[in-house]
Structures are given as C-alpha cells and as structure tokens.
Amino acid sequence: MRNLWTIARREYKLYFISPVAYVVAFLFLLVIGYFFFSEVTTAVAYSMYYPTAPGVEILISPMVTLILFTMPALTMRLVAEENRTGTMELLLTAPVKDWELVVGKWMGSFLFALTLLAATFIYPIVLNFLVDPGIDQGLVFSGYLGLILMTGSLLAVGVAISALFSNQVAAFFVSLALVLAVWIIRPAASATGTGSDVLSYLNLVDHFLTFYRGTIDLSDVVYYLSLTTLGLVLGTVFVEIRRWR
Amino acid sequence: MIEVEGLTKDFGARRAIDGLTFNARQGEIVGFLGPNGAGKTTTMRILTGYMPPTAGTAKVVGFDVTEQSLEVRKRVGYLPETVPLYNDMTVYDYLKFMADLRHLAEAEDRVLEALEVVNLLDRAEGYIGNLSKGMRQRVGLAQALLHKPEVLILDEPTIGLDPAQIIEVRKLIREIGKERTVLLSTHILSEAQQICDRVLIINKGRIVAEDSPEHLQSRLAGAQRVSLRVQGDADGLESSLSAVNGVQTVVARPDGTWEVETIPGIDTRPQIARAIVQAGYDLLEMRAMGLSLEDIFMELTREEPEPPAMDETEAEQVEPEPEQETVEEE
Structure with missing residues (x-):
C-alpha cells in the first residue's frame, strides 16, 4: 500500500508541471463552462414556451464525451515514458511489485481526474441557486458517481495501453481508437444483428445511461469496476512481458 | 554474496x-x-x-x-x-x-x-x-x-x-x-x-x-621479456647473453637498447646482469616488461582470424609495441 501511495503521489504531482495535463484541464473546464452558459441562457430565453428548468444533465452529457476523449491524454505518458527513457529499469529493480507499479500509476491519474471532476462541481452548485426550488440532487449524485466509475475504467485501460508502448503518441492514439471502438460498438452491433446482446453489453456509454437517469444499477457498477480491474491486470501483464524480452 | x-x-x-x-x-x-x-x-x-x-x-x-x-x-x-x-x-x-x-x-x-x-x-x-x-x-x-x-x-x-x-x-x-x-x-x-x-x-x-x-x-604474459641498456659499444654482447641459461632470443634494438626474451616461469635477471658484467660491459638499465592488461584483453577477446592472409595484420595488432610499453609503465 505504501508503494502505491509513493508512486501515485509522484504521478499526481507530475501532472501539475505537465503541459498536457493543463491543456486537458483547460479544455475540460472551458467546454463545460460553455455548455453550462449556453444551456442556461437558452433555458432563460425560452422559459415562456418551455417552462422546464435545466437539470444537471446539461453538464453530465458533455462531460461524458470530454472524458472519453481526454482520458487517453492523461494516461499516455504513464508507463510509455518510463519505457522510453529507461527509468523503467529503475522501477523494475526497486523492491516494488509489478502490480503496485501499475496500480500506483493508475491511482495517480485517477486522483488528477478526480481533481478535475471536483473542479466542475461548481456548476451544479451554481445551477442549484439559479433554479427554483433547486436541482434534483439524486441526479447529481448518480451522475457524478457514474462519471467517476467511467473515468476510472478508462484510465485503467489507458495505463494498460501505455505499458505496451515506449512512445506516448502511439499510446494516445491506440487508447483513443479503443475508446471510440467501444463507443460505436452499439450501432455496429445493431447493424449486424447477431451477437448484438454481447456487443452492446460491452458498450461503455450504454452502461452510463442508468446513472444519467438517476438510478444506480449494480450491474453497471460491476461493469465499470470489472473493466478497471481488467485494465490493471492487463497493464501488469504487459509490464511483466517487457521483463522477458 | x-x-x-x-x-x-x-x-x-x-x-x-x-x-x-x-x-x-x-x-x-x-x-x-x-x-x-x-x-x-x-x-x-x-x-x-x-x-x-x-x-x-x-x-x-x-x-x-x-x-x-x-x-x-x-x-x-x-x-x-x-x-x-x-x-x-x-x-x-x-x-x-x-x-x-x-x-x-x-x-x-x-x-x-x-x-x-x-x-x-x-x-x-x-x-x-x-x-x-x-x-x-x-x-x-x-x-x-x-x-x-x-x-x-x-x-x-x-x-x-x-x-x-x-x-x-x-x-x-x-x-x-x-x-x-x-x-x-x-x-x-x-x-x-x-x-x-x-x-x-x-x-x-x-x-x-x-x-x-x-x-x-x-599468468598470461607468456614469455618474459627484459629490456637492457648497456654503456658503450656492445658488439659482443649478443653471444654472452645467449649463453645465459633460460634466454631464448636476444634482439638489439635500433635505439641502442637490447631486448631479451626468456622462458616463462624463471627469473633470469640476476644471471643476465652477471653475464653482462662478466663480459666487461657496464649495465645502465634493466627492466622487466610484462604484458599490459590491454594486451591480455586483446589476446583473449580477439576474433579467430579466418583467412590466413589476415594473420599478419592480426599479429601486428596484438604484439605490444615495446616503446609504448615503457612509457605506460612509468
């Protein structure tokens, strides 16, 4: 546990001196801010015709898309850079287990992503003041829980991909391609017809819908947790494979 | 450990x-x-x-x-x-x-x-x-x-x-x-x-x-070599040195020094010194020349020469240059 924390803390600190992390944070907050502003002003302008107050979903849905596209940028460096500079040799000859290394790195990125999510929490609070009698807090809770679970699983997959490469850019694009593949898996599944149940079960975004609607379905929680575990196990395996080469 | x-x-x-x-x-x-x-x-x-x-x-x-x-x-x-x-x-x-x-x-x-x-x-x-x-x-x-x-x-x-x-x-x-x-x-x-x-x-x-x-x-130096400097004209020295037990070759070098190669294992320096003095020459300098670790290293790690024509160049590389040798040892 101590090693996990040591590694996670280094990675977390590193994000604050990394330009990539700042670009991600800027993009994240800027886009969410824009959506928030435009949705709220539109709702105000059309309040006479559609007297429905905007809820937290005006934030959650753009955030899902943003998370899908930006998480690979947070994970691409994690292991690939160590492979490239040779510092991996240092970590692999230190008394640290391979899984501790992978999980520690994942934890570091997860903490940074949580920091980003925490920063966006200002919008639901502001919205709560704007809307009378306040927004549905259950939706806020389930929405953010879903976002956290999805972020964790995407980061775990990203760490695993990063462990395969010694080039950050390659790690980024492969992670992104994988995310996109899992995203569009449902239209593809319904087009083929056969095996669509299995394929749509794998869909990353579908599992988010329950959280979006304000319910917490255990099967969806299990889905994200198992995807996280899978990513971390694969990442450990990839690190071990590197030893044998 | x-x-x-x-x-x-x-x-x-x-x-x-x-x-x-x-x-x-x-x-x-x-x-x-x-x-x-x-x-x-x-x-x-x-x-x-x-x-x-x-x-x-x-x-x-x-x-x-x-x-x-x-x-x-x-x-x-x-x-x-x-x-x-x-x-x-x-x-x-x-x-x-x-x-x-x-x-x-x-x-x-x-x-x-x-x-x-x-x-x-x-x-x-x-x-x-x-x-x-x-x-x-x-x-x-x-x-x-x-x-x-x-x-x-x-x-x-x-x-x-x-x-x-x-x-x-x-x-x-x-x-x-x-x-x-x-x-x-x-x-x-x-x-x-x-x-x-x-x-x-x-x-x-x-x-x-x-x-x-x-x-x-x-251990790896093989034959031992001794470098000598003798005062004055030393034409007859070669035969006196060759007569010493254990000496294999005697070579007069252009700079006036002599190089004596002896069989490995025994130190013949006292005998050589005595032979020189007995023959009536003055011994100015005597030094044993070991192979440096460089030479041993080259010897041990060198590639086996494949074509016979290569032998000469190969041998040249391995043979230590005695001039450099003395410089390095000092």
Missing part, C-alpha cells in the same frame, strides 16, 4: 550469455571486463532482478534472483548503464522518491547522507534535467547507495566523468568495497587494474579469464 551458476540468457535466437559461473565474496570488488555486447549488462540485469534468466541460477545475498526477486532487490544497489533519472524532478525529490520506494526510515537523512557522499549537496534543489553528465552519474550513484546495500552493482560507473571525478568515484568504490560486495563493469582496463580485487574477462557471453589483475598479467 553473489553466486552465479550456469547462467544463460537468450534474446530470441541470440545467446547473450552462455553458462556463466562465478562468485563474489563479501568485501570483494569484482570487475567485469569485456567488449561491447559481451553480456556484461545482461548479467547485471539478471542479478538485479530486472529480467529473468533463460537457464541457470543466480543468488544474491543468499536469495534466488527469480524466486525471491523482491528480497534481492531490497539488498542490491544498482547503477544502470543508462543512468535513468527523472529530468523533471529535483535531485532531492528524486532521491526521496527512491528512498520512499525502499521504505527507508529517516528517508530525508539518508538522502542527505547519500548526497554528501557523492558531493552533490549544493545541487539538491536543482532539476536533474539541468545537470551535467558527470553530475547525473553521481546522482545515479547516490541512488544506488541510499539504502546502504550489501551488494552494489555498477554498470560502467565512471563513464562520462572528468578525471578528477573518476579518481573520486574510484576512491569511493574502494571505500565501499571494504565491507560490501561490489560488482562493476568497465571497459577501461586500467580502472579494473586499479580498483578490482578480481577481474572477470567476458567475451561473447562466456568468461574467458578470471583472476586478480596481477595474476592475470603474470
């Missing part, structure tokens, strides 16, 4: 090391000597638990490197050839990070201690990315010394250092080697001669020679 038996490592079809067997005792500095690609780094990487061997066993401080890798890694300090450092960290933060990974008690003190040993205390707050090659090397060394390891494995520890730093680091290694086991690789032969208690010459993944630097030199 280090016991290696039949260690073999294949990279695909290429065999990097082939049945290495050697030991290193506590308080011993063992030098790994060999040309590039001989398998030095691979052996060190196996000993530090970085990669598993294909066959054979290796034990460090009594722990098997594959079965009890973590125990080995706790007890070994390792300076890899590439000196991997995080450029975006300060020297202090980096060492603190490594100390934390090793669960060191009083990590701060240990970091400062290690920095003091490598004489880098004044750069503790500087970013590693801004350091010179020599300083980076010292940071790497500090990292290897942090936990006061029982076994220290150093891959080319003095590479990239300036002469003053080289002397400093060699002194440091000697100091550490008094109580602990040090395994270091180098391709600088004089370095091996100066700091190692024992030298392993490795070529193409095999150990081709193993002994103390002095023994290696005398």
Whole structure:
C-alpha cells in the first residue's frame, strides 16, 4: 500500500508541471463552462414556451464525451515514458511489485481526474441557486458517481495501453481508437444483428445511461469496476512481458 | 554474496550469455571486463532482478534472483548503464522518491547522507534535467547507495566523468568495497587494474579469464621479456647473453637498447646482469616488461582470424609495441 501511495503521489504531482495535463484541464473546464452558459441562457430565453428548468444533465452529457476523449491524454505518458527513457529499469529493480507499479500509476491519474471532476462541481452548485426550488440532487449524485466509475475504467485501460508502448503518441492514439471502438460498438452491433446482446453489453456509454437517469444499477457498477480491474491486470501483464524480452 | 551458476540468457535466437559461473565474496570488488555486447549488462540485469534468466541460477545475498526477486532487490544497489533519472524532478525529490520506494526510515537523512557522499549537496534543489553528465552519474550513484546495500552493482560507473571525478568515484568504490560486495563493469582496463580485487574477462557471453589483475598479467604474459641498456659499444654482447641459461632470443634494438626474451616461469635477471658484467660491459638499465592488461584483453577477446592472409595484420595488432610499453609503465 505504501508503494502505491509513493508512486501515485509522484504521478499526481507530475501532472501539475505537465503541459498536457493543463491543456486537458483547460479544455475540460472551458467546454463545460460553455455548455453550462449556453444551456442556461437558452433555458432563460425560452422559459415562456418551455417552462422546464435545466437539470444537471446539461453538464453530465458533455462531460461524458470530454472524458472519453481526454482520458487517453492523461494516461499516455504513464508507463510509455518510463519505457522510453529507461527509468523503467529503475522501477523494475526497486523492491516494488509489478502490480503496485501499475496500480500506483493508475491511482495517480485517477486522483488528477478526480481533481478535475471536483473542479466542475461548481456548476451544479451554481445551477442549484439559479433554479427554483433547486436541482434534483439524486441526479447529481448518480451522475457524478457514474462519471467517476467511467473515468476510472478508462484510465485503467489507458495505463494498460501505455505499458505496451515506449512512445506516448502511439499510446494516445491506440487508447483513443479503443475508446471510440467501444463507443460505436452499439450501432455496429445493431447493424449486424447477431451477437448484438454481447456487443452492446460491452458498450461503455450504454452502461452510463442508468446513472444519467438517476438510478444506480449494480450491474453497471460491476461493469465499470470489472473493466478497471481488467485494465490493471492487463497493464501488469504487459509490464511483466517487457521483463522477458 | 553473489553466486552465479550456469547462467544463460537468450534474446530470441541470440545467446547473450552462455553458462556463466562465478562468485563474489563479501568485501570483494569484482570487475567485469569485456567488449561491447559481451553480456556484461545482461548479467547485471539478471542479478538485479530486472529480467529473468533463460537457464541457470543466480543468488544474491543468499536469495534466488527469480524466486525471491523482491528480497534481492531490497539488498542490491544498482547503477544502470543508462543512468535513468527523472529530468523533471529535483535531485532531492528524486532521491526521496527512491528512498520512499525502499521504505527507508529517516528517508530525508539518508538522502542527505547519500548526497554528501557523492558531493552533490549544493545541487539538491536543482532539476536533474539541468545537470551535467558527470553530475547525473553521481546522482545515479547516490541512488544506488541510499539504502546502504550489501551488494552494489555498477554498470560502467565512471563513464562520462572528468578525471578528477573518476579518481573520486574510484576512491569511493574502494571505500565501499571494504565491507560490501561490489560488482562493476568497465571497459577501461586500467580502472579494473586499479580498483578490482578480481577481474572477470567476458567475451561473447562466456568468461574467458578470471583472476586478480596481477595474476592475470603474470599468468598470461607468456614469455618474459627484459629490456637492457648497456654503456658503450656492445658488439659482443649478443653471444654472452645467449649463453645465459633460460634466454631464448636476444634482439638489439635500433635505439641502442637490447631486448631479451626468456622462458616463462624463471627469473633470469640476476644471471643476465652477471653475464653482462662478466663480459666487461657496464649495465645502465634493466627492466622487466610484462604484458599490459590491454594486451591480455586483446589476446583473449580477439576474433579467430579466418583467412590466413589476415594473420599478419592480426599479429601486428596484438604484439605490444615495446616503446609504448615503457612509457605506460612509468
């Protein structure tokens, strides 16, 4: 546990001196801010015709898309850079287990992503003041829980991909391609017809819908947790494979 | 402290090391000597638990490197050839990070201690990315010394250092080697001669020679040669020298000195001196010429000449130039 924390803390600190992390944070907050502003002003302008107050979903849905596209940028460096500079040799000859290394790195990125999510929490609070009698807090809770679970699983997959490469850019694009593949898996599944149940079960975004609607379905929680575990196990395996080469 | 038996490592079809067997005792500095690609780094990487061997066993401080890798890694300090450092960290933060990974008690003190040993205390707050090659090397060394390891494995520890730093680091290694086991690789032969208690010459993944630097030199030198300088005209000297028991060849060199080759194993210098004086000449200078470690190294690691035509050039390379020899020994 101590090693996990040591590694996670280094990675977390590193994000604050990394330009990539700042670009991600800027993009994240800027886009969410824009959506928030435009949705709220539109709702105000059309309040006479559609007297429905905007809820937290005006934030959650753009955030899902943003998370899908930006998480690979947070994970691409994690292991690939160590492979490239040779510092991996240092970590692999230190008394640290391979899984501790992978999980520690994942934890570091997860903490940074949580920091980003925490920063966006200002919008639901502001919205709560704007809307009378306040927004549905259950939706806020389930929405953010879903976002956290999805972020964790995407980061775990990203760490695993990063462990395969010694080039950050390659790690980024492969992670992104994988995310996109899992995203569009449902239209593809319904087009083929056969095996669509299995394929749509794998869909990353579908599992988010329950959280979006304000319910917490255990099967969806299990889905994200198992995807996280899978990513971390694969990442450990990839690190071990590197030893044998 | 280090016991290696039949260690073999294949990279695909290429065999990097082939049945290495050697030991290193506590308080011993063992030098790994060999040309590039001989398998030095691979052996060190196996000993530090970085990669598993294909066959054979290796034990460090009594722990098997594959079965009890973590125990080995706790007890070994390792300076890899590439000196991997995080450029975006300060020297202090980096060492603190490594100390934390090793669960060191009083990590701060240990970091400062290690920095003091490598004489880098004044750069503790500087970013590693801004350091010179020599300083980076010292940071790497500090990292290897942090936990006061029982076994220290150093891959080319003095590479990239300036002469003053080289002397400093060699002194440091000697100091550490008094109580602990040090395994270091180098391709600088004089370095091996100066700091190692024992030298392993490795070529193409095999150990081709193993002994103390002095023994290696005398054992492998083959015929012994003596250089002489005699006063005045010495035309009749050749026959007097040839008559001495044990002398094989006598060659007069253009610069007025004589080179006498004797059969190995016996020291014929007293007899030669007597013969010269008895023949009525004045002996000005006499010196035994050993083969340097360089020559031995070249001899042991040279490729077998394939076409016969190559023989001459090959022989020329191996034959030591006596002129240079005297310069080096002085």
